[in-house]
Amino acid sequence: MIEYLSLFLFLAAVFVLLMGYSVAFSLAGTGLVFAGIGALTGHFDSVFLEAIPNRLFGVMNNEVLVAVPLFVFMGVMLEKSKIAEELLDTMSILFGPMRGGLGISVTVVGMLLAASTGIVGATVVTMGLLSLPTMLRRGYDPKVATGVICASGTLGQIIPPSIVLVLLGDVISSAYQQSQIDQGIFSPETVTVGDLFLGALIPGLLLVVAYILYIIFKAVVSPSSVPAIPQEERDAVENIWGKVLTVLFPPILLIGLVLGSILGGLATPTEAAAVGAVGAIILSMAKRSFSLSVLQEVMRSTTQVSSMVFIILVGASIFSLVFRGFGGDDMVRDFLTDLPGGVWGALAVVMLVMFLLGFFLDFIEITFVVVPIVAPILLAMGLDPVWLGIMIALNLQTSFLTPPFGFALFYLRGVAPESISTMQIYRGVVPFIIIQLCMLGLLALWPSLATWLPEVVYG
Structure with a gap:
């Protein structure tokens, strides 16, 4: 009976969320209400309620999570300093002579912006505001234009340094330790954010290459849908290579310093994020776009996003603690282990559930609610923690692109002109969804795409 209470708890939380209430208070509220009902009926041990303060203190005392507001600050500061706008203008002129050049520019800039912000919404909105009017004015097919922007915007899920990977790294590390304890293994080994950053590099770069190859394919089979930039517009720019160097080098150097310090073991993710935040301020000053009003705006945005995350x-x-108190983790474990196909059957079901939840919940809720429940079970079944983390990130990235509820589609719809129909956005992302699914299948067939680099670097 008690296990069914955990199922009712989960369904109640989903119902409250669909009613439109705040995610954080929906999860905490339903958890506390069910805990109270369980305690009154004798189906819930009050020890779990007494553990809530310690759990919350542990969250606030987690040094890894301090990297989140610092990475957010870095990304917002780079956005406000107009670096993304300059990057797009410069790259579009550089690739302008070839058909599809502007689309390739959007993909490359989206990758760099994803690496600097790590926030899908910010990247999609920024690229939509900056590049969509330009692409439409130059004759791009609206479906191609919107598809490229949505797809390149979601690269923030998988291209390090990504907030998604920072949060996933913390959760996967805890899940790995829990799975070891459940198996009676007491090992000092753990999973770090640096492991996930390294594991995501090859799949992330392969995705970027696949996007670019698709744009080139469109340029060959349908040249009119991705026209080149007019010659007179390119001729108007003097010293293009000098401009590329001055515009492209600083953000790449900053991203390289942040990533390199983490991957090289010279700094923790939190320390590297602090370097990135200071570096973003220095770049903003160098661009002469830094001011007190800009700093206030950046700090306000950082506070809002960080407050939402925490x-x-x-x-x-609170929700996961009450869920465990009702024995929900045991019910999920029994369900997954009894599925046909063993570990692969369990993984397929988990990935499908996460994919569907990605229509309604942001990656933060899925990372904090679903992953702690299912990850210890899957890891105890023998899956590699780094590979599992990258599979989850890639799966959620695909979910955020998929109609009719993909978050990236909503973000772009909010800033796209009325001349662009919602159906055009939906049709535009279909080829990129296929690319994402192929990449997910490729990663499932060859886990070494995610595990090889961490093994080489960290042994």
Whole structure:
């Protein structure tokens, strides 16, 4: 009976979320209400409620999570300093002579912006505001233009340094330790954010290459849908290579310093994020776009995003604790282990559920609510933690692109002109969804795409 209460708890939380209530308070509220009902009926041990303060203190005392507001600050500061706008203008002139050059520019800039912000919404909105009017004015097919922007915007899920990977790294590390304890293994080995950053590099870069190859394919089979930039517009720019160097080098150097310090073991993710935040301020000053009003705006945006992340984490911690108190983790374990196909059958079901949840929940809720429940079970079945983390990130990235509920589609719809129909956006992302699914299948067939680099670097 008690296990069914955990199922009712989950369904109640989903119902409250669909009613439109705040995610953090929906999770915490339903958890506390069910805990109270369980305690009154004798189906819930009050020890779990007493553990809530310690759980929340552990969240607030987690040094890895301090990297989140610092990475957000870095990304917002780079956005406000107009670096993304300059990058797009410069890259479009550089690739302008070839058909599809502007689309390739959007993909490359989207990758760099994803690496600097790590936030899908910010990247999609920024690229939509900057590049969509330009692409439409130059004769791009609206479906191709919107598809490229949505797809390149979601690269923030998988291209390090990504906030998604920072949060996943913390959760996967805890899940790995829990799976070891459940098996009676007491090992000092753990999974770090650096492991996930390294594991995501090859799949992320392969995705970027696949996007570019698709744009080249469109240029061959349908040249009119991705025209080149007019010659007179390119001729108007003097010293293009000098401009490329001055515009492209600083953000790449900053991203390289942040990533290199983490991957080289010279700094923790939090320390590297602090370097990135200071570096973003220096770049903004060098661009002469830094001011007190800009700093206030950046700090306000950082506070809003960081508060959202941490309040959701608090609510999810309470929810997952009550869920475990009702024996929900045992019910999920029994369900997954009894599925046909063994570990692959369990993985397929988990990935499908996460994919569907990605229509309604952001990656933060899924990372904090679903992953802590299913990851220890899958890891105990023998899956590699780094590979599992990258599979989850790639799966959620695909979910955010998929109609009719993909988050990236909503973000672009909010800034796209009325001349662009919602159906054009939906049709535009279909080829990129196919690319994503192929990449997911490729990663499933060859886990070494995610595990090889961490093994080489960290042994």
